[in-house]
Amino acid sequence: MWREAALVAGKDLRIEARSRVATNQVAPFAVLVLVLFGFALDPDRGVLTRASAGLFWVAVLFAGLLAVQRSFAVEAADGARDGLRLSGLDPAAVFLGKAAAVAIELLALQVLLAAGVAVLYNAPLDGPLLLVATSIATTVGVAAAGTAYGVLAAGLRVRETLLPLLLLPVLAPVLLGATKAWEAAMGIGIGDGRPWLQLLAVFAVVYTAFGVLAFGPLLEES
Amino acid sequence: MAPAIRLRSAVALLGRFPALAGVDLDVQRGEIVLVQGPNGAGKTSLLRACAGLLPVVAGEAEVLGHDLRRNRRAVRRRVGLLGHAGFLYDDLTVEDNVRFAVRAAAGDVARIEPTLARLGLTGRVRTTAVGRLSTGQRRRTALAAVVARDPQLWLLDEPHAGLDAAARDVLDGLVREAVGRGATVLLASHETERANALADRVAHVAGGELHAATTEPTTTDAKEPLHVA
Incomplete structure (x- = not known):
């Protein structure tokens, strides 16, 4: 199964590398969101610095939505989704591969956005261990939930507008947990970040397990 | 050895509607069977059902010895479908x-x-x-x-469409070579002359939605259907 997952992830990442949609559209969109928040909020009163963790994760979630939509848009053209079903690949491996590709894109994006909040918002990126652990847990959760809901919406004509409606409410606890954990790591929040990290880890495990089990039937129905 | 395709009163759905409504068909290993019929008769649905892309909800359906209703993944890995879409x-x-x-x-x-x-x-x-x-x-x-x-079962839906004359000849050669290696071919084509030359038998489908598939040899005058739904 891992070989097949790596094959699917490699295919998706190769498509993104060739099409450059992630680098030329998704990443600039996420940076633009950060810049627009900078315009909307008052930088002189430290609002941006205090809100930097939340704004960072909002930008990541919006970009994550685009990445998930893109992941299934490439399967919609020329019957590729049928090709994926015909390939004989284990659906669980397809899920893990597609989620892994989205996760890798999001992790790369977070490096860019972290530099963005450090420069634009003067965010203190202290506590690197908690920051990185939170990023990894959140990314796995977003990619797993996004891929599970992405295949659910993939076969529908209104998939572009439906996916955010399905996914964003599900990701609300992730946004909350990731923001609180980062604020704790950055020293601008109240309390310990570890319980939030544990919540994020549980979410990631639950949605990864759900995706492994449900992706096959959802792919057949989509 | 089990036949390459064995359908008995097979019903397959396209969405909520039956695309195949009680089909009987036998295709032996190493055969080339041409599926003919008017537009909308169910040729593509027949091929997609045999590939495991349409769910068979009633009757019996075995492809390459595997039950299509229970183990579609095993079937899919062994078939090659050239459809209207290229899956590219x-x-x-x-x-x-x-x-x-x-x-x-x-x-x-x-x-x-x-x-x-x-x-x-x-x-x-x-x-x-x-x-x-x-x-x-x-x-x-x-x-x-x-x-x-190198699939064991080739499912070719209008395989000559979009190809130039040279590529059509190459395709026909590849099909014959695959059959020589033991593969089986089910093809749907409106290129009657070329497809008939390639096929061992012809399966006729009719009725808008496919209700029956009968097969007859292409090289003799015998018109007795081998299987009637």
């Missing part, structure tokens, strides 16, 4: 697309090179993104992805 990724090159198809089916990657050469997908074409290819080159790429997998 526009942003991947010709070689990348074919390699992905072969590796996904746990096929022999050594078959990729000779297959691409046979279909004229060499030089710059080989490393060109499929989205930039002509219709004919896309069709050749889709065919290469099927051929390189």
